[in-house]
Amino acid sequence: MKKYLIAGLLTWLPLAITVWVLLWVLGLMNGMFGTVLSVTQAVFPASAREGLEQLRTIPGLGVLVMVVAMLLTGVFVTNIFGQWWVRQWDTLLTRIPIVKSIYSSVKQVSDTLFSSSGNAFREAVLVQYPRQGSWTIAFVTGKPGGEVAAKLPGEHVSLYVPTTPNPTSGFFLMVARDQVTPLGMSVDEALKYIISMGVVAPPASASASGTSLPEEADPNRRG
Structure with a gap:
C-alpha cells in the first residue's frame, strides 16, 4: 500500500x-x-x-x-x-x-x-558554502558596488544561493571571483537540479568537461 x-x-x-x-x-x-x-x-x-x-x-x-x-x-x-x-x-x-x-x-x-541588459541569473556557478569543502550551486547577480566594493580586496562577485526545494528563498554572498567555479549548465537546468534536491542532474556539457574545482591551499604541501 x-x-x-x-x-x-x-x-x-x-x-x-x-x-x-x-x-x-x-x-x-x-x-x-x-x-x-x-x-x-x-x-x-x-x-x-x-x-x-x-x-x-x-x-x-x-x-x-x-x-x-x-x-x-x-x-x-x-x-x-x-x-x-x-x-x-x-x-x-x-x-x-x-x-x-x-x-x-x-x-x-x-x-x-x-532587464535584457542585466546580468542577474545569467550564470550558474559552484561555490563553497556554508563551509570549506562543502559545495553548492549559486547564481551570479552582479558585482559589489559603492562602499562595499571599496572595502573588498580584489575582484568579487555577488551571488544568490537558493534553498531547496524552494529556490525563492536563499542567501546573498559576496565572494572572490577566483573562489567560484563557472558551470556549463543553463540557469533553468541549475534550478531544476536545486528544486529536485540533486535528483534531476543535467547532462555534463562539453564546455564544463575541462573545468575542475579549485584546489584548496594545503599548509603542509611543499612547492
Whole structure:
C-alpha cells in the first residue's frame, strides 16, 4: 500500500502544484482587473455602473484585459515619448516619502532581474558554502558596488544561493571571483537540479568537461 500511495503521490503532485500556481496567477490578474474596474465605476455615472459590473461575470475577461494592457504598456514605454513619461512618473514617485523607498527598491530589483541588459541569473556557478569543502550551486547577480566594493580586496562577485526545494528563498554572498567555479549548465537546468534536491542532474556539457574545482591551499604541501 505504501508503495502504491507514493507512486500515486509522485504522479499527481507535479500536476497539482502546476494547477495551483496557475490558479494563483489567474486570481492575481483577476484581482487587479477588479480593482481597475472599481476605480472606473467610481468615475462613470450611476447609469453606466451596472453595465460595467456585468463585466465581472465574464470568465477569463480579467486575464485577457490585463495581458492586453501589459502588451500595450510595453509598446508604449519602448518608444521615445513613452520613455519620457516613465521618467516623469519615476521622478514623481521618488519624491513621495515612504513610497520612494519601496518603489525605488522594487524598481531596482525588477530592472536587474528582468532587464535584457542585466546580468542577474545569467550564470550558474559552484561555490563553497556554508563551509570549506562543502559545495553548492549559486547564481551570479552582479558585482559589489559603492562602499562595499571599496572595502573588498580584489575582484568579487555577488551571488544568490537558493534553498531547496524552494529556490525563492536563499542567501546573498559576496565572494572572490577566483573562489567560484563557472558551470556549463543553463540557469533553468541549475534550478531544476536545486528544486529536485540533486535528483534531476543535467547532462555534463562539453564546455564544463575541462573545468575542475579549485584546489584548496594545503599548509603542509611543499612547492
